[in-house]
Structures are given as structure tokens and as C-alpha cells.
Amino acid sequence: MQIFSCPFCGPRPEYEFHFGGDLGNHRPEGFDAVPDQKWADYLYFRNNPKGMAREVWMHLTCGEMFSMTRDTVTMEAAPGEALAEGQP
Amino acid sequence: MADRSGFWTTPPEALAGEGIVVRLLPPVPQIMVSGDLDGFAAAHGLPPPLGLLAATAGPRYALRLARNRMLAVGIGLDPAAGGWVDGAALTPMTGALAVIGITGENAMALVARATAIDPRRPSASAALMFAGATAALCRHDGGLRLHLDRGLVPWLMSWCAATDLFRAPGN
Numbered sequence: 001m002q003i004f005s006c007p008f009c010g011p012r013p014e015y016e017f018h019f020g021g022d023l024g025n026h027r028p029e030g031f032d033a034v035p036d037q038k039w040a041d042y043l044y045f046r047n048n049p050k051g052m053a054r055e056v057w058m059h060l061t062c063g064e065m066f067s068m069t070r071d072t073v074t075m076e077a078a079p080g081e082a083l084a085e086g087q088p
Numbered sequence: 089m090a091d092r093s094g095f096w097t098t099p100p101e102a103l104a105g106e107g108i109v110v111r112l113l114p115p116v117p118q119i120m121v122s123g124d125l126d127g128f129a130a131a132h133g134l135p136p137p138l139g140l141l142a143a144t145a146g147p148r149y150a151l152r153l154a155r156n157r158m159l160a161v162g163i164g165l166d167p168a169a170g171g172w173v174d175g176a177a178l179t180p181m182t183g184a185l186a187v188i189g190i191t192g193e194n195a196m197a198l199v200a201r202a203t204a205i206d207p208r209r210p211s212a213s214a215a216l217m218f219a220g221a222t223a224a225l226c227r228h229d230g231g232l233r234l235h236l237d238r239g240l241v242p243w244l245m246s247w248c249a250a251t252d253l254f255r256a257p258g259n
């Protein structure tokens with residue numbers, strides 16, 4: 001069982017977490033003015049790095065969204081970092 | 089309307105095995121509090137909200153569910169009085185959350201089957217995934233109390249009954 005670490009709850013088993021996508025993949029602003037390629041990048045293209053990945057994860061039981069750095073080769077995961085400002 | 093109640097079995101509301109009893113308790117007054125937790129606790133004389141598997145006793149306690157949310161136990165709330173009150177959003181949860189008592193010297197054996205948490209490691213939130221369902225778990229009066237969506241009680245009882253803890257030897 002892999003253990004991930006929620007910034008609020010601390011270490012918890014992996015099945016309590018849900019993947020939330022690449023960190024920094026923000027929804028494009030501007031609606032109609034956003035070019036098709038930009039929408040496609042946002043919706044369908046993933047960083048998919050070999051090695052260090054910066055990702056958004058959610059701890060399902062407490063609802064906290066946080067960022068996590070994870071090595072996609074070794075599966076090692078650093079403790080999650082809070083996304084909310086001013087939180088540890 | 090056709091009576092389809094006979095299509096499904098009715099799971100029991102209590103199960104007993106060797107050194108373990110799991111029982112649905114009569115409704116326990118509960119309020120979900122989001123926002124100013126300290127202010128609500130001070131106004132109602134509640135102790136600080138407990139984390140995972142923390143020990144408490146008696147009818148009044150609070151369980152931390154998230155960074156800005158807790159479950160106040162032992163205090164009821166008229167639904168009309170809910171909503172945004174003094175910096176906190178209050179939701180009556182007495183009907184929504186069932187409380188399951190797990191007692192006996194083998195109580196933790198059920199926890200071992202239901203979750204992969206480390207029971208010796210404290211966690212700020214009492215919320216966890218228990219047998220696949222989101223719930224809150226604390227130690228209470230020497231046993232355990234599981235606060236769980238009331239609609240999932242039949243599921244939890246069926247799940248418990250399927251473990252070896254409640255089967256007679258040889259069955």
C-alpha cells in the first residue's frame with residue numbers, strides 16, 4: 001500500500017486520494033476568444049514526465065486539494081503541500 | 089404500488105462475534121460546523137475537535153472532519169435554525185449520519201479489515217475511508233464510534249457480516 005501525505009491529515013493510504021491533474025494547468029480565460037489549440041492543450045494534453053511530476057491531488061475524506069511532487073519512475077511521493085494561502 | 093420489499097434481505101442492526109459487537113445506536117444529535125470552529129466550540133462549551141481514533145467519552149464531543157469543518161456531537165439543531173450563524177455554516181446531521189458503536193476486545197480487528205490506516209499514528213482529521221465509505225472514527229467510552237451516512241448502514245452491516253469476525257467456526 002502506498003502512503004500519500006495530506007497537508008492537513010498527514011500520512012494516509014493511497015485509496016483515500018484522487019488524482020487532480022497537472023499542477024498549473026489552469027482553465028483558459030476568455031471563452032470564445034480562446035484558440036482551439038489552447039482549449040485542446042488544457043483539456044487533452046498532459047505533461048506525462050518521466051521522473052519528477054508536479055500534480056494536484058485531493059484527499060477524499062477531508063476534501064483538501066493540494067499539490068504533490070511525485071517521481072513517476074520510483075513512485076516516491078513527497079508530502080503534499082497546501083494550496084490555500086498561509087496554510088502549512 | 090407493488091410491494092418489492094421481499095426482493096432484498098434486511099441486514100441486521102446489530103452483529104455479535106467473538107469479542108466484538110457492532111450496533112446501530114439510536115439517533116445521536118449532530119451538527120456539521122464549517123467556518124469559525126473555535127467560536128462555535130466556545131459558544132457551546134465543546135472541547136476541541138478530535139482527530140482520528142482520538143479518545144473521548146460521554147454524549148458531547150466534536151470530531152474534526154477537515155481544515156475548516158467539524159462534527160459537533162451531542163448538540164441538536166432545529167433545521168430552521170441552520171445556515172450561516174456567527175461566522176459558521178451549521179447543518180443539522182442527526183438524520184444524515186448514523187452512529188455505529190463497535191465494542192469488545194476485538195473492536196480494532198474490524199478496523200484492521202476496514203482500513204489501512206496506522207491506528208497508532210495520530211491524524212488531525214477523524215475522517216477516513218472505512219470499508220470503502222467516507223466516515224469519521226473515534227474511541228468512545230472504551231469502544232469505538234463510527235459516524236457514517238445513514239443510507240450506508242445496511243451496506244456496512246452486510247460488509248461486517250461477510251468478514252470472518254462474525255462467522256461461527258466451521259461456517
Ligand SMILES: [Zn+2]
Binds near residue numbers: 008
Ligand atoms: Zn486530509
